[in-house]
Amino acid sequence: MRRRVAVVGGGIAGLVAAWDLVRGGCAVTLLEAGPRPGGAIGTHRLGGVEVDAGAESFATRSAAVPRLIGELGLQDSVIAPHPSGAWLQLPDLAAPLPATGILGIPADPLAADVVRIIGAEAAARAAADREMPVDAWRGREDITVGELVLDRMGPAVLEKLVTPIVSGVHSARPEQLDAGNAAPGLVEAMLREGSLAGAVASVKAQAPAGAAVNSLHGGLSTLIRALDEALRAQGAEIRLGERVTDLPALLSAHDHVVLAVDAPAALRLLEPVAPQASAQHDTGQHDTGQHDDGTPGEPAASRAGRGVALVSLLLDAPELDARPRGTGMLVAPGVDGVGAKAMTHVSSKWPWVAEALGPGRHLVRLSYGRVTDVPGTGALGLESTDELLLAAARADVAALFELPRLREQVLEADVVRWEKALPQASAGHARRIRGLREELADSAVSVVGSWFAGTGLARVVPDARRAAAEILAT
Numbered sequence: 001m002r003r004r005v006a007v008v009g010g011g012i013a014g015l016v017a018a019w020d021l022v023r024g025g026c027a028v029t030l031l032e033a034g035p036r037p038g039g040a041i042g043t044h045r046l047g048g049v050e051v052d053a054g055a056e057s058f059a060t061r062s063a064a065v066p067r068l069i070g071e072l073g074l075q076d077s078v079i080a081p082h083p084s085g086a087w088l089q090l091p092d093l094a095a096p097l098p099a100t101g102i103l104g105i106p107a108d109p110l111a112a113d114v115v116r117i118i119g120a121e122a123a124a125r126a127a128a129d130r131e132m133p134v135d136a137w138r139g140r141e142d143i144t145v146g147e148l149v150l151d152r153m154g155p156a157v158l159e160k161l162v163t164p165i166v167s168g169v170h171s172a173r174p175e176q177l178d179a180g181n182a183a184p185g186l187v188e189a190m191l192r193e194g195s196l197a198g199a200v201a202s203v204k205a206q207a208p209a210g211a212a213v214n215s216l217h218g219g220l221s222t223l224i225r226a227l228d229e230a231l232r233a234q235g236a237e238i239r240l241g242e243r244v245t246d247l248p249a250l251l252s253a254h255d256h257v258v259l260a261v262d263a264p265a266a267l268r269l270l271e272p273v274a275p276q277a278s279a280q281h282d283t284g285q286h287d288t289g290q291h292d293d294g295t296p297g298e299p300a301a302s303r304a305g306r307g308v309a310l311v312s313l314l315l316d317a318p319e320l321d322a323r324p325r326g327t328g329m330l331v332a333p334g335v336d337g338v339g340a341k342a343m344t345h346v347s348s349k350w351p352w353v354a355e356a357l358g359p360g361r362h363l364v365r366l367s368y369g370r371v372t373d374v375p376g377t378g379a380l381g382l383e384s385t386d387e388l389l390l391a392a393a394r395a396d397v398a399a400l401f402e403l404p405r406l407r408e409q410v411l412e413a414d415v416v417r418w419e420k421a422l423p424q425a426s427a428g429h430a431r432r433i434r435g436l437r438e439e440l441a442d443s444a445v446s447v448v449g450s451w452f453a454g455t456g457l458a459r460v461v462p463d464a465r466r467a468a469a470e471i472l473a474t
């Protein structure tokens, strides 16, 4: 008899695991709580064009996503972003992001594009990293990006380069972000190379040539559609609108269960199966939040500081054809009059979008919600009303492009909220994950997904495939 495997969660992790399992001969049922597969990869329509509403690209440092794309026959649809690159908005300056860096940490602190942002004195302090011994970092676990950068390169690199990138791209605070998780291999390279700058250069040198991220013509959701079709063609059963609440019950009807859900959902489901490890993760009180179907909400602690509200604006603005801010901007905290933490100039970054929208039309996407925001202080984010977000987005787009008229040139707008799809890997995360993996090692439950593997497709896809291979090997 074929092994019966239930996959809970139809984001990219669940879909990829299901795809390998069904091809490995399992009878796969995928249960997704929402009305569509894809999770954090979804679409919305502006100007008559369907564009990505969540994740829009994949990191090219891993071959895992391109390999998957190839297996699905989509290799000819792979596209690189426009090479103009992103900019940084600081309180007193807007400038292109330095060309060579990881998480904003420069490979050469004395490079002109770095000095322009942090100043000559701070650059000299950062360059002292090359002379300082690294031995104090040997054997250390749970190193945060913030402490590492502050010690090696000083406060200006941390505040002006690393914080805007880490908060804008990773929705995290450098002081809380696990260095091993956010930049795999960086600490090891520092110990080997003798400096943080040397480590950045060495890790960058190992990355494949070309853009750091790519996408697909038609958007990243093309990948979800292809996986969905391929799974159905292989005979997998995909059940939408099915929120799983009882893991033991599911286990009694299947030989194996793959949990591919967000962290709070996974920990709640795991409670009866792996009480020890799941308790270590669950540090908060349960709040009064409930899902629509009445199942309990998630721990309060895990609700805080996560999630973003994205405001997309379709503009009639031929003056943006020249890409005055490259492919978009990361905004440092403390920029007067700007509430957004990042702005993607979507139609600049992805030329197929510009082509589909037509001449003079532009699409920008602004993100709101910093991890440093204190609830109740009026900072814009996930909880803000559409009205407030839309007003802020109009003002911000005008301020960031330094084109006041833009606020009047909005043709269409849309607000999308992502509550759970950006888990933060705080220090100690890797250790807790190892504990949970050990506790589940001989069980009929596997856990995949971004809270387990790290944020982003380049992490999630290979991890889901590894889990599927392990199941098939037993």
Ligand SMILES: Cc1cc2nc3c(=O)[nH]c(=O)nc-3n(C[C@H](O)[C@H](O)[C@H](O)COP(=O)(O)OP(=O)(O)OC[C@H]3O[C@@H](n4cnc5c(N)ncnc54)[C@H](O)[C@@H]3O)c2cc1C
Binding pocket: 008, 009, 010, 011, 012, 013, 014, 031, 032, 033, 034, 037, 038, 039, 040, 041, 053, 054, 055, 056, 057, 058, 059, 242, 243, 244, 245, 260, 261, 262, 265, 308, 310, 418, 420, 421, 422, 448, 449, 450, 451, 454, 455, 456, 457, 458, 460
């Ligand atoms: C706005 C945004 C932009 C991003 N941009 C990028 C990017 O450009 N590049 C990149 O690589 N990464 C990006 N990411 C991160 C990336 O999208 C995620 O790391 C990845 O998609 C997570 O996939 P997942 O399958 O682990 O989780 P999810 O996509 O969150 O999927 C989990 C699924 O589980 C379902 N579920 C939850 N509970 C249950 C239950 N009890 N029963 C059944 N189903 C359940 C949910 O409905 C959901 O569909 C972005 C994320 C966001 C939010």
